[in-house]
Amino acid sequence: MNPNVEQIARRAATACLDKKATDVVVMNVQELTPLADYFVICSASSRPQVEAVARAVRDDLAELGVTCRGIEGLDEARWVLLDFGDVVVHVFRPEEREFYHLERLWGDAEWIPIEAN
Structure with missing residues (x-):
């Protein structure tokens, strides 16, 4: 079974949680931007945790057959962006997340609940 885009986003979120990412x-965002369907x-x-989270997301989605098209920011590991096409994953250090505040920028987006394991 090929996962749908929401399932891919949920799997990415689960991979983040598995590496103890927070928030x-x-x-x-599919109605708001052509960039992606889900952030x-x-x-x-x-x-080290930013790097571990980024690796875990990439590896978990690879198991689903979803290829990472690009990774930005891994050198500095303050804001890492992983591009999976319809799903874009942002792994932030807290200072950068507060500064860029993507949740506010994309405030009209529907939020999908994620259950912690």
């Missing part, structure tokens, strides 16, 4: 949010946004407290 994990899934936003349906997954989370916070990680340190460089």
Whole structure:
């Protein structure tokens, strides 16, 4: 079975939670932008955790057959963006997340509830 886009976003969020990312949010932005259908946004407290979360998301989605089209920001590991086409994952250090505040910028988006394991 091929996962639908929402399932991919949920799996990415679960991978974030599995690596102890905090404040994990899934936003349906398909009515607001042509950039993606879903944004997954989370916070990680340190460089190693940002890197671990990004790796976990990439590896978990690869198991579903979803290829990461690009990764930006891994060198600095303050805001890492993983592009999976219809799903874009943002892994922030808390300071950067507060500064860029994507949740406010895309405030009209529908939020998809994610259950912590």
